[in-house]
Amino acid sequence: MIIIGEKISVIAKKVREAMDARDPKPIQDLAMEQWKAGAHFIDVNIGPAEDKGEDLMKWMVEIIQEKVQAPLCLDTTNASALEAGLKVHNNEWGKALINSTSNDPERFGMLELAAKYESEIIALTVGKGGLPADSEERCGIAAEIMGRAMEFGVPLENIYLDPLILQVCTTQDQAMHSMKAIQDFQDLNDPPMKTVVGLSNISNGVPRNMRSLIDKTYLVLLMYAGLTAAIANPLDKDLVDVMKTTDLFLNKSLYADSYLDM
C-alpha cells in the first residue's frame, strides 16, 4: 500500500504561516515525520497559489528534498507553479506525482506536464459538469482521460485513477459506488490501472471523534477492492496499523509477531 502523506497543506495554519514566512523548519519537520512513519510520497499542497506560486512551489520542493529522500506529490491547480516544482524535483528516489488532472479542460495541461517531466499523475474521474453518479460514469470518464493521456504521451502505468471519495454523511450511497469504481478501474487496462483516493474525504463533516474510525473501516474495504495508494495521514498510527494488518490478510506481507514495527 502506497501512502501519500497529506500533512503539508496550505489548509493547516502552521504550514500556511511557514510558507508565508519562507520558514523551512516546520515544513521540513513535518515532511521528515511523515517519511519516517512510512509515507512513500509527501504531498505538497500549496492551494491555488495565484500570487508567486512558482517561487513558492520551487522553494517547497527544494527545502523538503534537502531533508527527505522521497518523491513528492505536487498539489496545486496552478500549472506554472506545478511546472516550477517539477523542474527542480529530484527523481533519484522516484518520479514526482502530479495532483491532479481530470476531465475538466482546464486540467488538461497537467497531462502535458506529466509527459514533459515523465512524472506520474493522479486523474480525478470528474468532468466540468456535476459529480459522477456511479462506477460506470467514473469508468467512462477514466477511459476519456486515458485516451487523452496516450495522445499527450503519458504511459498508462504513470496514472493513478481517483474515483473521488465523497462524504458519507451527506452522500452515503456514493461510498459503495467509489469502492466499485476502484475494482472496475483495474479492468480498464492490462496490467491493471493504478488507483488512489483522498481517504479522509469519506469522513468530512462527521463529528471529529468518529473520523478516524470511519477512515480506517473504509480503507480496509478499499484495499480489498484493490486500492494502490491513499492520500492519508501516516502519523495516525492506528490507521497505519490497520493498513499493515490488512496487507497481511491480502497476502501482501508476511506475518511475524513484530509486523507492526516494520
Added chain:
Amino acid sequence: MSFVVPKESFGGKVLAVDFGKEGSKLTIGGETTLPFLAFEGEVPNRPVVAYEIQDCAPEDWPETVQSIYKDVSGDPVSWAKYCQETLGAKAIALRLVSTHPDRGDRSAEAAAQTIKDVLAAINIPLIILGSNHIEKDATVLVAAAEAASGYNCIIGKAQEGNYKTIVAAALAHNHKLIAMSELDINLAKQLNILITQMGFDKEKLITDPMCSALGYGLEYTYSVMERIRLAGLAQNDPTMQPPIVGDVGMYVWKVKETVASGNDVPEWGELEERSISWETVTATSMMLSGSNLLIMRHPRAVENVEKTIDELM
C-alpha cells in the same frame, strides 16, 4: 510464432554479504531473482560451499566420511589445513562440538584458543559454529567472536533463546551472524526483526531456516527457503532479504541411508556411492531453493555440487 520466455521482475533483492579478511573475502547473495535464473535478473555471486570441521575427533560421523579425515581430524588445525591445502576448500566451518555439556563441556576460553590457532593456520574465510546448546553457545560464541576479532567471520547460530548476547558480540567484533529458527518462516522473520531492532545491520545477517536431509523433511526446508526468497523478492520484505545458509552435512551424515552398508540392505546399493549422493542431492536441493552458503562434509559431494554450480552459472 516464436516462443518468448516469460520473465518475472522483482522489486526486492537478496542482500550481498561478504566474509573473510581483505584479500581473501568471499561474497554471497546479491541476486535480484530466484536461484540461477540469470536470464531474468542479476545473479552476481555463486553459492559458496564451506567444509565442516570440528574441534574434536568426529567419532559420531559415519565411517564413509570419517575415514577421509582420519589422519587429520584429531587436531582442528591440521584438519583445517588439510581442507584448505589438499581439498582446495573455499571456506571452512568450524563447529565447536566439544563445548557441548554432553560432549566434553570444554570451556569458552579453550574454544577461543582453538579458533585463534585455526585462524593463524589458514587464509580462507572461517565460519564459527557453536554446539547448538542454547545456554552454552551464549558464552562460547561471545568468546569466539572476540578471539576472531578483525577476521570478519560468520558466527552462529543465534537463536530465539540466546540471540541477545551473541548479537552484541558479533556487533562489537564486526562479524557476520547466522540467525536460526526452527523451520517456520514467520519465526525466521521475527528473529531477524528482533536482531535488527538491537541495531544489528540486516546487511550482516544470514538466515538459517534449519536444514533437513533428503527423506527426512527436506521438502519442508525447501518450501520455507523458497517462501523466504519470494517474500524478499516479490514482497520486497527487507527482513527476508539476507542470504540463506544450508547446514547440510550434519543432517545428512546421520540418517540410515548414509550409515547402512550394502550388505545389510543390498537393494539400496553400495554405501559409499549412496551416501555421497545423499549429501549431493540434499545440498543441491537447498541451493535450488535459495541457499547461498552450504556447509558440507564429503569432498566428493562438494565436488558434485561445485560442478552443478559451474553448469548453472
